[in-house]
Amino acid sequence: MTNDAQPETTQQPFQAEVAQLLKLMVHSVYSETEIFLRELISNASDACDKLRYEAISAQNLLGEAGPPSIRIIPNKTAGSLTILDTGIGMSRDELVENLGTIARSGTKEFVEQLTEAKNGTGLIGQFGVGFYAAFMVADRIDVVSRRAGSEEVWVWSSTGDAGFEITSADDEQTQRVQRGTEITLHLKSDASDYLEPHTIERIVRLYSDHIQFPIELIDEAGESRQVNAASAIWQRSKSELTDEDYTEAYRTVAHAFDEPAVTLHYKAEGRQSYAVLLFVPTQQPFDLFDQARKGHVKLYVRRVYISDEAELLPAYLRFARGVIDSEDLPLNISREMLQNNPHVAAIRSAVTGRVLTELERLAEKDQDVFSKVWEAFGPVIKEGIYEDGERRERLLKLVRFTTTSNAARSLAQYIEALKPNQTEIYYLLGDNADQLRSNPVLESARARGIEVLLLTDHVDAFWTSVQPDYEGKPFKSLSQSDINFDLVPLLDEPTKTQDKEDDTSVVDETVVLAAVKSALEGLVADVRSSKRLTDSPACLVADQSSPDRRLERMMAAANKLPATLPILEINMKNRIVSAIADEESAGNSSDVADLAHFLFEQAQILDGEIPGDPAAFALRMNRLVERGLSGSSKQAE
Numbered sequence: 309m310t311n312d313a314q315p316e317t318t319q320q321p322f323q324a325e326v327a328q329l330l331k332l333m334v335h336s337v338y339s340e341t342e343i344f345l346r347e348l349i350s351n352a353s354d355a356c357d358k359l360r361y362e363a364i365s366a367q368n369l370l371g372e373a374g375p376p377s378i379r380i381i382p383n384k385t386a387g388s389l390t391i392l393d394t395g396i397g398m399s400r401d402e403l404v405e406n407l408g409t410i411a412r413s414g415t416k417e418f419v420e421q422l423t424e425a426k427n428g429t430g431l432i433g434q435f436g437v438g439f440y441a442a443f444m445v446a447d448r449i450d451v452v453s454r455r456a457g458s459e460e461v462w463v464w465s466s467t468g469d470a471g472f473e474i475t476s477a478d479d480e481q482t483q484r485v486q487r488g489t490e491i492t493l494h495l496k497s498d499a500s501d502y503l504e505p506h507t508i509e510r511i512v513r514l515y516s517d518h519i520q521f522p523i524e525l526i527d528e529a530g531e532s533r534q535v536n537a538a539s540a541i542w543q544r545s546k547s548e549l550t551d552e553d554y555t556e557a558y559r560t561v562a563h564a565f566d567e568p569a570v571t572l573h574y575k576a577e578g579r580q581s582y583a584v585l586l587f588v589p590t591q592q593p594f595d596l597f598d599q600a601r602k603g604h605v606k607l608y609v610r611r612v613y614i615s616d617e618a619e620l621l622p623a624y625l626r627f628a629r630g631v632i633d634s635e636d637l638p639l640n641i642s643r644e645m646l647q648n649n650p651h652v653a654a655i656r657s658a659v660t661g662r663v664l665t666e667l668e669r670l671a672e673k674d675q676d677v678f679s680k681v682w683e684a685f686g687p688v689i690k691e692g693i694y695e696d697g698e699r700r701e702r703l704l705k706l707v708r709f710t711t712t713s714n715a716a717r718s719l720a721q722y723i724e725a726l727k728p729n730q731t732e733i734y735y736l737l738g739d740n741a742d743q744l745r746s747n748p749v750l751e752s753a754r755a756r757g758i759e760v761l762l763l764t765d766h767v768d769a770f771w772t773s774v775q776p777d778y779e780g781k782p783f784k785s786l787s788q789s790d791i792n793f794d795l796v797p798l799l800d801e802p803t804k805t806q807d808k809e810d811d812t813s814v815v816d817e818t819v820v821l822a823a824v825k826s827a828l829e830g831l832v833a834d835v836r837s838s839k840r841l842t843d844s845p846a847c848l849v850a851d852q853s854s855p856d857r858r859l860e861r862m863m864a865a866a867n868k869l870p871a872t873l874p875i876l877e878i879n880m881k882n883r884i885v886s887a888i889a890d891e892e893s894a895g896n897s898s899d900v901a902d903l904a905h906f907l908f909e910q911a912q913i914l915d916g917e918i919p920g921d922p923a924a925f926a927l928r929m930n931r932l933v934e935r936g937l938s939g940s941s942k943q944a945e
Contacts, residue, residue: 321471322408326440340565341445345380345502346515347438348391348491350560352378353519355395355489357613359456362396364612364639369396369456373487378519380512380535381526382503387495389446389502393521394488398453400474403464407439407451408472438563443468445502446493452481453489461485509535518557520611540611542585542631546573558587562604562629566591569681570666572630580654586630586663590677592684593627601626607652608633609641618646620656624692624703625663627685632659664702671706671718679716682708686765693771704778710741712750712760719778725759729795732784733777735761737769737858738916747914748844749786755842756796760786769859787915789875790852791840815880815889823892824878827904831873838877845882846907848874848915857915876908899935902928 321327356376363369373394381390398406442449451464461477477485484490501507505525512523518541524532541549541557558568570588575581586605595602603626607618611633620632636651646652671678682689692703708716713725722733734753738744741762753760763772776783784791817837825835833851841847850857854872864871878885884903891899905928909919919925 317473317475319471319473320404320408322466326408327470341441341499342502342511343438344441344445344493345391345508345511346560347441347563349378349512349516349519349523350563351439352391352393352395352489353516353521355393355397356521358396359394359488360612361614362456366457369487371456371487376488376521378521378523379526379532380508380523382505382508384500384503384528387497387500387503388492389495390490390492392485392488392490394486395456397455397458397485397488398462399455399458400460400462402455403451403453403462403474407464407466442491442493445495445499447496448494450492450494451489452477452485452492454482454485454487456487512536515556515560518553518560540583540608540631540633542573542583542633543611549573554587557585558589558629561606561631562587562589562593564589564591564593564629569677570663570670572662572666574662576655576658580651580658581635582655583633584630584659584662586628586632586659588628588663588667588681588685590680590684596627596685596688604629606631607637607646609637609639610635612639614639614641615646618652620652621660621663622656622692622696624688624690624695625660627688628663660699664699664706667706668702679708682706682716687767690765690767690771693776694767694774697774700776701778704776709761710764711762712745712754717759722759722761723779723781726781727756727758727796729797730758731781733761733781734758734784734786735763735768735772736786737763737772737856740764743916747786748841748847748911749791749849751842751844752791752793752840753786755798755800756793757799758793758796766862769856769862773855773859785850785856786840787849787857788852789836789849789877791849793840815886817880819892820878820880820885820889823888823900824876824904824907827901828876828908831908832876833873834875836875836877837880841877841879841882843882844879844914845884846876846878846911848908848911849877851875861917876911878907902932906932 356378359369359376376394379390379392381392382388383390446468448465448467452461453464454461461482463475463477463481464472465475466472495502505527508525512525512535516523517536518539519536520538520540522534522538523536525535526532541553554571554573555567558571559565566589568587569590570586572584572586572588575583593604601623602617603619603621603623604616605618605620605628606616607614607620608631614637621628632655634651634655637649641649667678667681670681686708689703689706693700693707696703704719708718709722711717711722719733736744736747736749738747741764744750744762744764750760763769772783772785821835821837825832828835832848838847848857850860850872854860855863857874860871884907888900888903888907891903905925909925909928912919
């Protein structure tokens, strides 16, 4: 494009979160500032990958600029560092979208995390905002870009303050950038070391040696030399590679700084031929719980990038990072065709099995590392129990539970600890383990030493709803009404004397149940005598044909519908229940109503709910306390 007229220039503000992010970068205190070069090279590599993919069906996109490449040009005289790629390039709108906004959910939360982080470099790349890391070393950045196949060339400039400038390129810039993107960093005075060839070469070899495209370093005389191996590491033999090679490949692929917990590298041959290089991180990626649940495994076909949206692993393994390179798929396969391609389906099935096998091996051989993986990705893996019936047993084998006995217990350990006549795996759903431990529905299980799984992840309410079993033992919620532990012996059998004392304290069940049910009409579906309570006066449970209470509350909240009324179980041997019997026989209906509501609302609180009318609850509690104080005063007289 020849610009004889005055260049078109517009000023635009940054998105609010980008402005805040840039403020952090400009005033950065992060120690590893060299991350900026890794991020810019990674972005350049992605642009080259996209060009190769689009050029499969549109050869004209390559034009006269030659094959994709990346060049690094330090200029000590000008104090600038230029990273130039001949990739896909960007249009004006793409420059605005890619460099002026962060079009992702969770942006605000990300910036908050980065603000609080002592070292934010691990978060920068994960969130896909690596470009902005350049403001750690530059006080101005100029980006010149031409979209492949376009005549238009645009310049994006910013000093990292409130906004940026978009200008149509002048003749010299238009001639210089035939295709792709040129990023020029005007370095801060304390960043001059990044103009030294030996520093640039060290960073490239450390972080970007395995980038597939040649990275050329241009010296002051204009001579170029390639400073990376530019080989597809996944196509190389395992015997050629070291642990350090794998770690740096992982960090490049995942934009991460942690060590991979699992490295899976192999070649499949036979009906399907493909190479696999996958990593399981030890730290949680920022987007792990995005609603889109997208994976991050890139699909290549004969070393040509095709897509990172091919869904090569199920969503419950979306934390895995890496590459799968097929020898059989056609290069011109569209992203739409990938969804229903039988070769892709076969690869997905086989690779999923291998990933689970590696996780099983890790759980057996290195419990400390596996515990890190489980802490980071356990809730995601449990999604597979709900979604993947074929592999449900294998996934249940991997799960680690917090229980009433201990933390990080496997189901194999749970099965080994079954009590005599125990035929089910018992669990309780709630918001946190401490709250669950105080739930009165545990009392009968505790009296028999029965271990109970304490499930507190959001997904637990869903996978338990498919009614799974493990080694023939079905899962059973303690919040269901049909729990009966009569066949499991108590840890301490009651003495005959205790039995007699208990017999004298038994009240007329029929009278009490009818009185409480009448007082709580419209609040409960039924009132029953409890076999699970030993100390507490009451608890709430769901009918055996209804969903677990926590799942039903979640579904009701999501659909804005009232939940099914619960069943109130009451302990006939409790003194409060005896008091209800006394007040009922004395005809004190208001006292019966207060005590019945007290039982119900207390059970709600212990079950993680808030009473529907907190003010009425407080007034009722005050009346009961005042009666107790009044009764104590009369006895004293």
